[in-house]
Amino acid sequence: MTAPLAEFRLAQPGTVKEAIAACLKHPGSRFVAGGTDLLVNMRRGISSPDLLVDLSGIDELTEIKSDGRGVTIGAGVTIATLAHNTAIASQYRALTQAAAAIAGPGHRVMATVGGNLCLDTRCIYYNQSEWWRSANAYCLKNRGDVCHVAPQGQRCHAAFSGDLAPALLVLGAEIDIAGAQGERRIPLSELYVEDGKAHLTLAAGELIAAVHLPAAPHASAYEKVRVRGAIDFPLAGVAVALAASGTTIGSLRIALTGTNSRPFLLAGTEAFAGRPVDEKLQQEIDRLVQKQVQPMRTTIASANYRRVAAAALARRLTARLFAERTA
Ligand SMILES: Cc1cc2nc3c(=O)[nH]c(=O)nc-3n(C[C@H](O)[C@H](O)[C@H](O)COP(=O)(O)OP(=O)(O)OC[C@H]3O[C@@H](n4cnc5c(N)ncnc54)[C@H](O)[C@@H]3O)c2cc1C
Numbered sequence: 001m002t003a004p005l006a007e008f009r010l011a012q013p014g015t016v017k018e019a020i021a022a023c024l025k026h027p028g029s030r031f032v033a034g035g036t037d038l039l040v041n042m043r044r045g046i047s048s049p050d051l052l053v054d055l056s057g058i059d060e061l062t063e064i065k066s067d068g069r070g071v072t073i074g075a076g077v078t079i080a081t082l083a084h085n086t087a088i089a090s091q092y093r094a095l096t097q098a099a100a101a102i103a104g105p106g107h108r109v110m111a112t113v114g115g116n117l118c119l120d121t122r123c124i125y126y127n128q129s130e131w132w133r134s135a136n137a138y139c140l141k142n143r144g145d146v147c148h149v150a151p152q153g154q155r156c157h158a159a160f161s162g163d164l165a166p167a168l169l170v171l172g173a174e175i176d177i178a179g180a181q182g183e184r185r186i187p188l189s190e191l192y193v194e195d196g197k198a199h200l201t202l203a204a205g206e207l208i209a210a211v212h213l214p215a216a217p218h219a220s221a222y223e224k225v226r227v228r229g230a231i232d233f234p235l236a237g238v239a240v241a242l243a244a245s246g247t248t249i250g251s252l253r254i255a256l257t258g259t260n261s262r263p264f265l266l267a268g269t270e271a272f273a274g275r276p277v278d279e280k281l282q283q284e285i286d287r288l289v290q291k292q293v294q295p296m297r298t299t300i301a302s303a304n305y306r307r308v309a310a311a312a313l314a315r316r317l318t319a320r321l322f323a324e325r326t327a
Pocket residue numbers: 030031032033034035036037038039040055075076079101102103104107110111112113114115116117118119120161162163164206207208209231232233234
């Protein structure tokens with residue numbers, strides 16, 4: 001049973017500056033881009049801002065620009081545009097694969113890069129109707145006191161399930177954040193913290209303006225496991241970027257989504273430089289992943305399944321990329 005969408009006002013600024021000003025003037029307002037995440041949550045009564053600041057009419061957010069040093073992708077670029085960009089596909093294959101795996105074609109023409117990076121975290125006790133959540137005494141993330149997944153704990157373990165972030169992380173992305181004080185550039189990893197209730201480090205009125213990727217000497221790939229083969233969030237998603245040096249690894253980066261409250265780069269992969277991708281190394285990758293992921297009972301699949309699936313994806317993608325690069 002879904003309640004009707006509560007009434008809200010819509011501001012339609014033409015520039016980033018105006019958008020920030022509108023948001024700061026109305027505490028409790030929210031930015032909206034494609035609306036494919038936020039509006040669903042509003043329909044469920046999870047969020048009820050009385051003003052939405054629409055970013056979709058801001059031209060400066062919709063450009064993709066490349067030069068010899070890399071590419072800049074505006075936060076307002078749609079996922080469909082990203083998925084069909086041939087220059088990106090040739091250099092940053094993981095990003096194209098991640099974009100093509102997001103939701104369905106109808107969502108992708110509306111959904112944006114910025115909205116995907118700022119996607120709310122997900123949990124089977126949270127992504128439910130108002131009626132369902134009230135019947136279950138709500139939960140710590142929204143209106144309640146207790147986490148139903150870890151009732152003894154004090155924090156929310158809802159999972160970050162965006163597909164783009166791990167691909168961007170292995171490709172070395174930085175983001176421009178615009179706010180009242182101007183713009184700052186940070187590594188994408190610094191956008192996130194391990195807290196399902198407040199997983200973004202954006203301050204009030206701040207928005208992501210663009211994503212920067214350095215020119216890529218790496219081969220890269222992204223894959224996810226999901227309950228349904230189409231239109232589904234990742235139970236676990238893994239991106240790998242690998243540069244070979246002769247017949248050994250030059251550098252290796254692995255990043256994960258769907259298992260923790262933030263997407264993250266696997267720690268410890270720099271130690272694999274100079275080694276071939278053999279059975280022993282694959283087992284070490286498997287162990288590293290299983291140690292660092294923290295899946296909880298936030299999806300209909302078990303936490304252990306997601307742990308094992310994440311490790312298997314990381315192992316297989318690494319072996320595949322290495323075989324491609326050294327063939
Ligand atoms: C049926 C269904 C299936 C889905 N499957 C997937 C999937 O497989 N993988 C996946 O990753 N996602 C999936 N999604 C979620 C969603 O469609 C995408 O993540 C999409 O990219 C969100 O972008 P948006 O522009 O629509 O975000 P919005 O809904 O407009 O915004 C989402 C959040 O980001 C904030 N925001 C938007 N733009 C900015 C910005 N520039 N700076 C700061 N904050 C910003 C908003 O305030 C809001 O909090 C699915 C959604 C549905 C309904």
